[in-house]
Amino acid sequence: MKILRYFNVALESIFSHKMRAILTMLGIIIGVTAVLVTMGIGRGAAASITGEIASQGTTQLTVMPGALNTGGVRQASGSSSTLTMGDAEAISDRILHPNVVLVAPAYTGSSQLVVGDTNNQNQVVGVTMDMFIVRNWEMEYGRFFTQEEIEDQAHLLVLGATAAKDLFVNVNPIGQTVRVKNEPFTVIGVLSEEGGFGGADDQAIVPLGVAQGRLFNAARYRGDYTVTSIYANASSEELVPMAKAEIERTLRMRHQLDVDDSNDFSIIDQASLLDIIGSITGTLTIFLGSIGAISLLVGGIGIMNIMLVSVTERTKEIGLRKALGAYDSDILLQFLVEALVLTVLGGLIGVGLSFGIGWLVGQIPGFDFEVLIGIDIIILAVAVCAASGFIFGLYPAMRATRLDPIEALRYE
Amino acid sequence: MAQSTTNPLIEIVDLTKVYKMGEMEVHALRGVSLSIQPGEYVAIVGTSGSGKSTLMNMIGLLDQPTGGIYRVRGTESQKLGKKALADLRNREIGFVFQRFNLLARATAMRQVELPLFYAGVSNRKSRQMATDALTRVGLGERTHHRPEELSGGQQQRVAIARAIVNQPSLLLADEPTGALDTHTGEEILTLFEELHSQGLTLIVVTHDPDVAARAHRVVTMRDGLIVEDRVQVPSKAAPAPAFPAPAVPAPQPEADSVTQPSAQPATQPRVILETLDGAAA
Numbered sequence A: 001m002k003i004l005r006y007f008n009v010a011l012e013s014i015f016s017h018k019m020r021a022i023l024t025m026l027g028i029i030i031g032v033t034a035v036l037v038t039m040g041i042g043r044g045a046a047a048s049i050t051g052e053i054a055s056q057g058t059t060q061l062t063v064m065p066g067a068l069n070t071g072g073v074r075q076a077s078g079s080s081s082t083l084t085m086g087d088a089e090a091i092s093d094r095i096l097h098p099n100v101v102l103v104a105p106a107y108t109g110s111s112q113l114v115v116g117d118t119n120n121q122n123q124v125v126g127v128t129m130d131m132f133i134v135r136n137w138e139m140e141y142g143r144f145f146t147q148e149e150i151e152d153q154a155h156l157l158v159l160g161a162t163a164a165k166d167l168f169v170n171v172n173p174i175g176q177t178v179r180v181k182n183e184p185f186t187v188i189g190v191l192s193e194e195g196g197f198g199g200a201d202d203q204a205i206v207p208l209g210v211a212q213g214r215l216f217n218a219a220r221y222r223g224d225y226t227v228t229s230i231y232a233n234a235s236s237e238e239l240v241p242m243a244k245a246e247i248e249r250t251l252r253m254r255h256q257l258d259v260d261d262s263n264d265f266s267i268i269d270q271a272s273l274l275d276i277i278g279s280i281t282g283t284l285t286i287f288l289g290s291i292g293a294i295s296l297l298v299g300g301i302g303i304m305n306i307m308l309v310s311v312t313e314r315t316k317e318i319g320l321r322k323a324l325g326a327y328d329s330d331i332l333l334q335f336l337v338e339a340l341v342l343t344v345l346g347g348l349i350g351v352g353l354s355f356g357i358g359w360l361v362g363q364i365p366g367f368d369f370e371v372l373i374g375i376d377i378i379i380l381a382v383a384v385c386a387a388s389g390f391i392f393g394l395y396p397a398m399r400a401t402r403l404d405p406i407e408a409l410r411y412e
Numbered sequence B: 001m002a003q004s005t006t007n008p009l010i011e012i013v014d015l016t017k018v019y020k021m022g023e024m025e026v027h028a029l030r031g032v033s034l035s036i037q038p039g040e041y042v043a044i045v046g047t048s049g050s051g052k053s054t055l056m057n058m059i060g061l062l063d064q065p066t067g068g069i070y071r072v073r074g075t076e077s078q079k080l081g082k083k084a085l086a087d088l089r090n091r092e093i094g095f096v097f098q099r100f101n102l103l104a105r106a107t108a109m110r111q112v113e114l115p116l117f118y119a120g121v122s123n124r125k126s127r128q129m130a131t132d133a134l135t136r137v138g139l140g141e142r143t144h145h146r147p148e149e150l151s152g153g154q155q156q157r158v159a160i161a162r163a164i165v166n167q168p169s170l171l172l173a174d175e176p177t178g179a180l181d182t183h184t185g186e187e188i189l190t191l192f193e194e195l196h197s198q199g200l201t202l203i204v205v206t207h208d209p210d211v212a213a214r215a216h217r218v219v220t221m222r223d224g225l226i227v228e229d230r231v232q233v234p235s236k237a238a239p240a241p242a243f244p245a246p247a248v249p250a251p252q253p254e255a256d257s258v259t260q261p262s263a264q265p266a267t268q269p270r271v272i273l274e275t276l277d278g279a280a281a
Helices: A002-015 A018-055 A085-091 A130-134 A147-151 A161-167 A208-215 A240-254 A270-313 A315-323 A328-362 A375-402 A405-410 B052-059 B082-092 B108-119 B123-136 B152-164 B182-197 B255-259
Strands: A060-065 A100-115 A118-127 A139-142 A156-159 A177-180 A183-191 A203-207 A229-234 A265-269 B010-021 B024-036 B041-045 B067-072 B093-096 B170-174 B201-206 B217-222 B225-231
Touching (some): A002 A018, A002 B108, A018 A328, A060 A240, A085 A100, A085 A229, A085 A240, A100 A130, A100 A161, A100 A208, A118 A161, A118 A208, A130 A229, A156 A161, A156 A177, A177 A203, A229 A240, A270 A328, A270 A375, A315 A328, A315 B082, B024 B052, B024 B067, B041 B052, B041 B182, B052 B170, B052 B201, B082 B093, B082 B108, B108 B152, B152 B170, B152 B182
Parallel strands (some): A156 A183, B041 B217
Antiparallel strands (some): A060 A265, A100 A177, A139 A183, A156 A203, A177 A183, B217 B225
16 A cells, blocks of 8 residues: 555654654644543443432432422521321322332421531431332441331431431441430431432431421421322332323322412432433533533644645655656645644644543542543544544645745745 | 667757746756767766756756757657656666765665665675676775765765666766766766666766866857857867866866867865765765
8 A cells, every 4th residue: 555655655754853843743642632631531430420310229219399490499488388197198109100019208397406516507317118119328337217216206317427427426326316306316326428419427217206206396288298299219210200201290189289280399300310410410511511621622733833844844855756747636645644644643642641631630538439531532533633633634736736946946 | 788879768849948036937948959969978067056956956857947859868858747757767867966965874775775675676686796796986885884884976976876776777867076076977987888888878977178178069058048059079088187277267168178189177165074964864
């Protein structure tokens, strides 16, 4: 293949002008590195967030009082909440809700947790047995409540990992007493750390009845205690929309909403949460990527610039080559291949550099996700480099081709 | 190069060349006719502006004439496309330049291989041919030296090796000793004689009578015309000055001064260019 031999010519030319070659490639190197690192960080962040959500179970549904609008969940104040224990029980009906497998109502309040001199404001969540399964909880120490303890409204407490750490320093929390609203509770277990947001890490878990009754004296609606949320699981990821529809139908019926009334509750599933996060990180990635793309463009123009200088500088060489029998196409290919080799080489150096920077970024404390540089992005970046080498190398190469051999030979 | 004399290597009939410089027309060639047989050693002499460089560019197929006919081995150059002209330059003509025109950072080997690259010769064969050519010019031991590691004379030898590597019919040299000192220039001329004795056709364009004196035939040009074309007995290695210099300075294309062998010793100091000026960068 004759074209392969131009690579030798190009490499010889590049290696005999190392400094110039490096300066030429710098724009491309920076551009590629910028694209890869920003895309990598964007992807890494997205993967980290979606990973956390997925760990909470993609089949999980949360029913909350109040309508969901663009501003997020508009939390109805406690007294006007229309979500009740009766609703939770109704949703538990397997015949009417064949795609809903577990239903766990919760009542969340906020209170001081007091241990000796230590005093922390925490969320206190009243739960049922099923909540442990619905939320994918795991025990770090001790145990969870039994069914009897929940029914008996025992004054027992399970602490989230962070809450336990804050309250008990160098002390085994199990068996200790925590005072909540002046009621003594015995700690029976500590949950494993969940990480992420909206988890149980800084919560204190109590039997549901205790939270609704003695602790927070929950409002009643049509004779039932209200709840602040109902957690439920769909039977599979694919059936999440079905499960949502079943719950919605039941709640609208129970809340006696007319056809044109909007829901006075919201059902949030993980998939819709993922969608929202995905679109945010996607936009971010495109934004950052386009900044990188602009620097790639600038790098490409730099290549054209240097190639034009190089053509002028090598006018005499071009004349000589033509005198020795080079076709115009030979000259064109020589300069085109040289531009291509420069950009692709710069691109590859950029790929290497971005891995290095990705690793460095990962070492920053508190930066708790990986920089993900995918093979698809690498291929794309190198392809873009090659394309810019072609586009920006073409004009200088054509200029070289058009040189008159006599003029070129006479050029000093 | 066994060619019969009835079949000239180069045949020029009433060649004209007009350059347009803005409004002005410059008649560089005003009707030149010339025929060169294979195996000849011809010097084309004349002052600058006499048209000898233009004629050389025509012969070298680097430029197209405005009128007249130019045939190389019977092929009319005006009828050829750019590619065919490049092929002819590549196969039939070897160029030697005043300033050598070597690539700045390439080894002697790579320089000599350059025409073979464009001829599409395979790598192995090309290396063999380049080595042979370098051996022929006496540089068999310096194949891997770069121009900056070679003397001016050696650089010109590399350029000559490059010119003959593709076994052309014609070696076209433009002031081949112009950038060399007298002694080194002498070596190059001796090398030319060797190549000529091996059958190569040589055309040397020069304004230096010492150089012209070594040719077997001298074509003198003035104002775009051939004013004299004569066969001479070439002088051998010239321990200049062998004869007293004539009154007229060397570049004057007076017939007398040219036909006087070794008429003019090197009166002006020649520039020795140790570094390569721009053949590559």
